[in-house]
Amino acid sequence: MSETVRRHYELYPYPQYPLLASVRRCDTYASNLSAIWSRFNGELPAPAARRILIAGCGSFAPYPFGIANPATQITALDLSTRSLRRARLHCLLHGVRGVEFCAGDLCDPATLSGEYGLIDAYGVLHHLVDPATGLRALAARLAPGGIMRVMVYSSYTRREEESIRRALRLLKIQDVAGVRSLIARSAPESRLRRFSDASHEVAQRSGLADALLHPQVRTYRIEPFMDLVQQSALEPLLFAHRQALPDIHQEVLRIKRMEQGRRSPGNFVLYLGRQTKGRAADHDEARLLLNPCLSGVVGPFSFGTVHCPPRLGLDNPPLDGSARRFLSRFRRPVRAGDLSASERKLAGEFCEALFLLRLRPDAPLP
Structure with a gap:
């Protein structure tokens, strides 16, 4: 850098x-x-x-x-x-x-x-x-x-920021105080004011600087x-x-x-x-294991619903009491073939969400 x-x-x-x-x-x-x-x-x-x-x-x-x-x-x-x-x-x-x-x-x-x-x-x-x-x-x-x-x-996600950054460079505004002064004086319908009102980051000094004053961005x-x-x-x-x-x-x-x-x-x-082996297939002998980060919110006496924000691009299934009790069964590895058809389908959805880990039959277990 x-x-x-x-x-x-x-x-x-x-x-x-x-x-x-x-x-x-x-x-x-x-x-x-x-x-x-x-x-x-x-x-x-x-x-x-x-x-x-x-x-x-x-x-x-x-x-x-x-x-x-x-x-x-x-x-x-x-x-x-x-x-x-x-x-x-x-x-x-x-x-x-x-x-x-x-x-x-x-x-x-x-x-x-x-x-x-x-x-x-x-x-x-x-x-x-x-x-x-x-x-x-x-x-x-x-x-x-x-x-x-x-x-x-x-x-195309950064079009607004980039156009404002170019304008600030032309105006030779190089610090947060200068940007905030310009925002305060800008018209309500201006691009700068619209961006400022819509962005939660610009309310913070570092967020505004990162969005509009960063010296090296592509x-x-x-x-x-x-x-x-x-x-x-x-x-x-x-x-x-x-x-x-x-x-x-x-x-x-x-x-x-x-x-x-x-x-x-x-x-x-x-x-x-780098030289990854690929996902484990949904095989009867595959082992299913709980993501350790969920160990604190699952259990046999779970009630209520927990929502985990999506991290892989798609929405996660909500973890209601029934789902959390189901997931608690996987604190230790469970053979996929030992699940019923409906349980296996549900487990597959949790594997897609990364709530469960699917391991190959020959993979060493913890």
Whole structure:
């Protein structure tokens, strides 16, 4: 990353969540290494792959990743020492241990060592001077069978921000106070006022700076994004933005059709893999296991409904009392063939939501 980007985040650590802001462990289910690994490999990660890298972690992400993976080694990497200090404090206040905080550039091969079973690069590549170099550097740190999640800005999702950013550069407005003064003086029907009123982020200093004052931003249409992915030599596994189709090729075609109308499904979220083994088939001898992040909300005496936000692009089934009691049966591995037809169908829906892990018959059990 450039020095200008580092200075930006030293001034405006992002995101600016209150230090006492907390998350439920059940809401971190899609950040659990075992769950993600099983989704794309049909087995649990080997001990050597039980490492997570959060590339460009910012001031908050280490906390939910730590909640989701309390016994896993996590490296939180960021250019900004100020962001890292806030992230460390957030973890400390919420009792999250075992996170190593590392200041450095993800493109520098000397910054990191070893391989990781999961790398998260959410909202990072589009801030690099050379995204392809950054993605290849991260890919080189991915263990065989490892998974990487990336998110980049979509050109049509970011149209408003980008037009305002260009105007601010022309006006030579370079700080939050200047932007807020301009918003206050703008007409109610202006593009700037409409954006400000519609965006929850601009109410916060760091959110406004990230949206409108960031010194290094690029956006993608789907073809250039997939070209970037191809340069990494990693395999596209699953899109996880809103309403994404499960088939990669079909989702790319859907987005291309949307882009013809200058639309987008949102920013692009994609899981990539290195030599992954593929999902476990719905075989009688397959084993089903509860996502450990849900262990606190299931039980034989569960009542009421729990809603977990969608993380894989599609809405999750609500976890009412009956569903939570059903899921509690999978605290230990259950053979799929031992379920009734209706139970197996329900278990399949929970596997799609990542609430249950499906493991191959020959996969080692915990």
